[in-house]
Every structure is written in C-alpha cells, then in structure tokens.
Amino acid sequence: MLIGILVVLPIVQAFVGSQSADCPALTWKEVVADETGTLIYTLTDECAELFECPKGLYCAAGAYETNAGMNDAAEYFAEFWWPSFDGRCIVINGFVNGSYAYACECGYGMWCPLNTALPRFVPKEYYSRRPDTIKKCKEGHYCKEGSVFGIRCNALQNCPRGSSRPANSSGPLVAFVVLTFLTFIVFKIIESSREKSRTKADQEMHDYLDFVVAANNDDNEKKTTTQVVPIMNDEKKDGIRIEFHDIWYTLPNGITIMRGVSGTLEPGRVAAIMGASGAGKTTLMNLISGKVKKTGGSILVNGKETINLSNTISRVAFVPQEDIMHRHLTVLENITFSAQLRLPRTWPNEMKKSLIISTLVQLNLNKIEHSIIGDEYQRGISGGQRKRVNVALELVADPKILFLDEPTSGLDSVSATELVKLLRSITETNQLTVAAVIHSPGPSAFLTFHDFILLQTGGRPIYVGEMSKTEAYFASIGFKRPEDSIEPLADYVMICTSGKIEPDYEIATLRLNDEDTEWNHLTSFHILWHQFLGIPPPLNDDDTALKDTVRAQEKWLIYFKDIIFSWFVEYPNLLIKQFCPQNKSDPQRPTPNSFEIFLLCLKRAVKQQYVSFKSFFISTIVVFFIIGNAIASLSGGNLNVLGGYPPDICLKQYPQLRATCLDLQQNSYTNALQFSGFILIASAAAISASTFGKEQTIYWREAASNLNTPAYFFAKVFADIPICFLSALSVTAGFSTGFISPMPFPQLLAGYILYTIFGFLSGYFLSFLLPYSSVALAGVGWAVFWSLLMGGTTIVMSDNRESRWFWTLSLGRWVNEAFFYGTTVYPYEKVRQGPEKGQDLFDMNRRKQTLLFFLTYGEAAGYGALVCLIFLFINLFVITATKLDKKK
Ligand SMILES: Nc1ncnc2c1ncn2[C@@H]1O[C@H](COP(=O)(O)OP(=O)(O)OP(=O)(O)O)[C@@H](O)[C@H]1O
Ligand SMILES: [Mg+2]
The missing domain is CATH 1.20.5 (Single alpha-helices involved in coiled-coils or other helix-helix interfaces)
Known part of the structure; x- marks a missing residue:
C-alpha cells in the first residue's frame, strides 16, 4: 500500500506549486531502522535540513515558504492538505525563516521516531507505551506488530525476550x-x-x-412360561367393537383400490386379513385405523361414528410391515423405551417392569434381551426374532386395539403358529380387538384366527366373516376342497382367488345370477359375496369409473373441501398432537408428560451416541484434531493480521489512496478462518446428519403413538452437545498446535464452537429435508454457501445490497467478524483504550469507515449465537411440522 503511495506521489506533487521545491509536501525516504531492521519512513534529507519533526509526531507536509506567518501556513495546510483537521496536528517552525511543517500526533500502536514522515505500526518483537519510543518485548510476553503492550504468555508457552509469538506451546x-x-x-x-x-x-x-x-x-x-399372561387391570374386561361399512378408497390419481368392504372387528377376537400381494390389505388396515383418509363409507367404534380411530382411542397399536426399531440398541432397551413412553404414568414402575418381562417371556425373547437388534452391517438377532420384537414393541404399550401387518412373514411355520396362538391367547384374555395381515399361514396357524377377511386385487371383498364358516362358504360357491387335498385351507382359498380353478357349478348353491356371465376371478367373487349378503351387486368397473368421473367433475369442490379440511382441521390437530400428544380422551391413563419424555429420549440418545470409546475417540477427537492441524498448516505463520491502517491515518492520506489504506479485505487471516468455517460446517453436518437422518422412520412410528416431538428433538440435541463441544475443542487444539493464534484461546474456541454448532444444526436441517445418503454432499454445498459465499469476505455485502439479509443470516459472516475483531483489531483495540483505561486516542468510527467490522468481538459472536438459536428453532419447526401424514 505504502509503495503505492510512493508511486502516486509525483503525480500529486504536480498540483502543489506553492511549496519549497527542496522539501515538497508528502515526500519521504525509506530507511531501514537499525534496531528493528524494519522499514520506516523519514523526512527526505532536504526536508531534514529545513526542520526537525519531533518524536511522537509525523510531518508529512512541510516547508511552506512565504513571507506570511505561521497562521497563514496553518490555514494553507488545513485547506489543501488536511480537510479533516481535527486539532491533533500543529504547525511547527522550521530552521529557516518562513519554513513551516505540519506535525500530527502519531497515535498509540504506531511508532514515530525523530523525523518521521509517515507513521508505521510498532514493529513486531517490540512494544511501545508511547509512540516516540519502542522497547524490546519482555521475557514471558510476545509482541505482535502494533503492540502497545506485550501479550502475556501462559504457563505452557515459551516466550523468550523479544518474541513476536510464543516459540512453542505444550x-x-x-x-x-x-x-x-x-x-x-x-x-x-x-x-x-x-x-x-x-x-x-x-x-x-x-x-x-x-x-x-x-x-x-x-x-x-x-x-409353560409362554402361557403366562400380562398383569391385568379391570378396565381390560370391556373391549372395543369396530364396525366398518362400505369402505371405499380412491387414490388421488383416480385409481380405486378399495371397493365397498364391510365387516366387524370384535373384542376378544383376532381377524386375519388375506389376499394377493397388492390386493389392498395394508390399505384396509390403514383405512380402518384412520392412518389413511377413506373416500367413502363409515367406521363405528362401539356404535359411534368415528373419523380417526387413533385420535379417538389412545390405545391403538400398529405393528408395521417393516421392522422399524433402533438397530444399535438392545432388545430390552427398545422394548423398555416403548413401554415407558406409552404406558400410563400412574402405573408403578414395578407394574411396567412386569409387563415388559412377561411380554419378553411370552414372545420368547428373554434369552436375547441384551443382544442388539443389528442390521446389514452389524449382525444382531435373527430376522424372526426381530419380527417378534416388532410385535413386543406394541404389546408392551398395553393396547386395546392391535393391527399387525404381516407379523409372521420371515418366521418358520412353528414360530409363526406359536406367535399366532400367543396373539389369540392375549387377545382373549385381555379382550383386545386384533386384525392381522397374514401371508400363507400354516394350517393350524390359519385356523387359530377367529375371523377372516379375504380381499381380491382392487380391494374387492371375497369373504368377510368367521373363520370356521370359510370352508362352507367356498363350497357353497362351487369351490369345494377335495377331502384328500394336500393343500391346507389357507392355500386352497388363495389358489381359488388366483383364478387357477373355476367354480364347480354342479355343487354350487350360490351362482352368478346371470348364467351367461363368464367366470372372472377378479370380479365374480365380489359379485357372489354381494349375492350372499343379499345386497345390490357391486359397481362394475365402468360404473366405478363413472363414479370416479363424477368425482372428477366434482373434483374442484372436493379438492377445496380437502384443502380446507387439511389446513384447518387435520393439520392443526396433527400439529397439536406433535407438540402435546397427551390424549385428553383418556384421562384415566395419563401418559408421560413432555419433561418425562425428554428424559426418556435423552437417556436413550446417550446410549445411542456413546457406544464405544474407540470409535468416538477416532471420529470426534482425532479427526477434528487433524482437521484443526491441517487448517493451521494451510494458514502458515506469516499471515497479515493487521489489515488496513487505522482510519485516522488513512483519512490523512491522499483521497485516492484512502480506500486501499482502509481496505480490510486484504486480511488473509479472515480468509483462513473462513476456510476453516467451511471445513467445520461441512464435517460437522456430515456427522450430525445421522442423529435424526438414520432414525427417521422410527421417529415417525413413535410420533404416531405418543412421542412429543419437541421433547424428542431437544433430547437428541442435548445428547449431541458433548460431541459438538469436543469436536470444537479438538479443532481448536489442533489449530493452536500448528498456529499461534493472535487472539486469546477462549475467543478462538468460542468461534469454533459456533461454527460446529451451526454445522450440527445444518446436518439436522438437511437430514429432515433430504434422504440421509445425500446429506453429506449437500452439506458441502451448504457450507460453501454460508461460509465462503456469505462469509462476508469473498463476495462483499456492500456490492449486493438487495440480498444483504443473506449475510445477516450467515453465521460465517458473524464469526468472521468476531475473529477479525479478535485478531486484526487487537492493536486498535488496545490503542483505542490507550495506556490509561478509557483513554480514547484514535477516535475511530468503524461503523462508518469499514463494512466488515464495526462491532466488538462479543457483539459479533453474540449475533452469531443468535443465528444459531434461530436456526435451532427453525429445525424444531421443520421436524415437527413436516411429514405430518407419516406420523398419523
Ligand atoms: N399411496 C399410494 N399411492 C399409489 N399406490 C398405492 C398407494 N397406496 C396403495 N397403493 C396401491 O394399492 C394397492 C394395494 O396396496 P397395499 O399396500 O394395500 O397392498 P397389500 O395387499 O398390503 O400388498 P402386500 O401383500 O404386498 O403388502 C397396490 O397396488 C399399491 O400399489
Ligand atoms: Mg402390505
């Protein structure tokens, strides 16, 4: 910069005519100072002959040669050279009559020995209590460029006399x-x-x-132990009866997948739902339980019409088709959590424990209670055992209504039969209402069910009724199972529905009314079932299509009705349920409150996060230490930590040079920190993506039962705090090992903690919106945006006024500012305070002069913390308010 000034100098001089040709204004000589070996700017020899510039002052304009007096000279200097004259400059007499010089106060942090033409920062390895002299840095201290005081080294640092930075630090x-x-x-x-x-x-x-x-x-x-039944309370005696009438469901794309199914689920009875793959079994259960909104028909619970079963009755349990559970926790941990979350808080702990233990014993899981569930990477319990855990997770909630989606698939026939028999015994003893989708059950398992619902593709009912009457009904429509058939009944009915055999009209007592109608296994069963019930024939496909067309014509009306219902009734309700899942409809069974759920989730999250010291040590401490060290070695040791000259000095420069003089963009330390911000955000996001991303389906499953989302969210975040903090500490330690930061350790650490927190929050945020596998990559782009682009130094906010708010929201910008303040501004800060506290010497107004830093370190870091806090609540909102339909 100063070299630049020297180049421009002759041009400017051309405009100045009224001064001595021997000593023009704003000229200087570069001299290497003996004691420091640094370059200083002194008066030219011609000027030095005319006057002497005292120590502690600098004289950039001098030698005004007129016959006028000192006042005229002052006026001239002020008018042409120092429009910002602020009273800190004086006019001094030269040796020759009529020669004057304009001498200005040097300012603290600057060094102005005798005959200084332009001040420079106090050179490194020295400090200067007063701008006229410098002293060698004392032992036990280190002195950076511009030091008014040396910085005391701590006990672990080695600082001999004259250090510019600690020689080393342990x-x-x-x-x-x-x-x-x-x-x-x-x-x-x-x-x-x-x-x-x-x-x-x-x-x-x-x-x-x-x-x-x-x-x-x-x-x-x-x-046998498996016949032991859980503890019962009296309320179990009265069961729930669910009647469903003429259930229709048409997908938004216009395809009808459920056509008028009616039936009853009785308390104390288990119903089997069967049908070909894709027939609509899962859909039927979802429609009955209210997870999916039906497009036609009604559901009555104990005689009363109900829209959403799960909202009306708190004790509806749903065993999903997939084994959705925490794979790295043990069987017992998974089951205990489910019990604690969903059992009434009024139950004594002992009672809950007995239910957990008896469920484990009943499902024959007691021998593997301490084994982890396991997944594709880590072998755990077997697939069949996992199925049983899946059932146990719901049974320990002491439900009244239980829906199971293929609980026996993957089990051998003996285990499957055992599970079905167990279900029957629990159902009968506790008066549960149970429906289970089942695939090819063994003969004895099949007959264990009380009732049977058989669906044909397209959601057409074939048979809905008692299991014991199934065979007779099929015989009555011409499908008599041969006496010597090797196929068990379950397989036989599936073969019939697949169209492989046609009805034997000889024996059938119930035939299609129209003799000419050809047998079509897809529709004819449905027609016969209507005939059997004595109700009008089902709509044929054309009529259904017509019905759908009518629906399409009313589409807009339905569409708006749906929107209004969703926005004003359904979503608010679901949202309230997420924030406060306590079911008011069942005051007898108050479930744990938000704080208890928070503690439960916290306990579990700690178990999930802190499994093995070795992997934690490597993934958190070592990795981040190395990252910190790498940043340090990339930063090198010779960074310019001073940036521009103080405004006070710059304002007294040629107008053309003021901008570069003040320009703080040249500060390479911020660039290094910006880069570390990028690495930290990206790597922290990659780590934290797993916190929620890996267990989203489990969270949905739990949110559908009783999980309070904010409690869960904060518990997971709390459990991550030590990891977040330790990562930041490791980075800072790694960084400080390779780079002696010009800022105090706590400030450096605080900045890195903010970056890591932001990185963790980013990982959460992205994992709510994107599939887990793409979060790490998205995190890199995200980090580039917030830390490199919006960090405030690559693209400058003043160039992009309309998108300024991005910078305001960017943590990178605030932390950079804080770092900048903690490093670059250090000399100014000290100078501003002066040797005596509160002494304001530089009179800087950064708010006006510079764009990048106008606050204190604390203020900038405070804004950064505010950004993190806002982001935390954005995260809470996103996890709570999105994917509401999955949490039904
Ligand atoms: N939301 C949806 N969007 C598109 N298609 C759907 C949707 N829900 C169900 N379906 C379709 O409806 C039919 C019934 O689906 P469902 O999952 O109920 O079958 P399923 O009888 O449970 O089959 P499986 O035995 O294979 O589990 C399938 O053809 C399925 O593709
Ligand atoms: Mg299914």
Missing part, C-alpha cells in the same frame, strides 16, 4: 491428552451404568421365572 497437546482422558472416564461411567442395569434386568428376569415356576407348581398344572 498447551494444545496437554489439552488433547486431558480431553481424551476425560472422555475415557465418561465412557467408563456410561458403560458401567449400562452393565449395572443389565445385571439388574437379569436378576428381575430370573426372579420372574422363579415366580412363574413356583406358581405353576402350586397350580399342579403343567404350564
């Missing part, structure tokens, strides 16, 4: 070791508490089994 390494040790201890504590709770669970299981054996001996009756 601090970061010590921090690293301490960090590792502390983490290790915490892991040990978590591990031992896990071990303790396992031993306790084992003991409880043992006691329970002993108790059962003793009870059985007393009865003198040979019972």
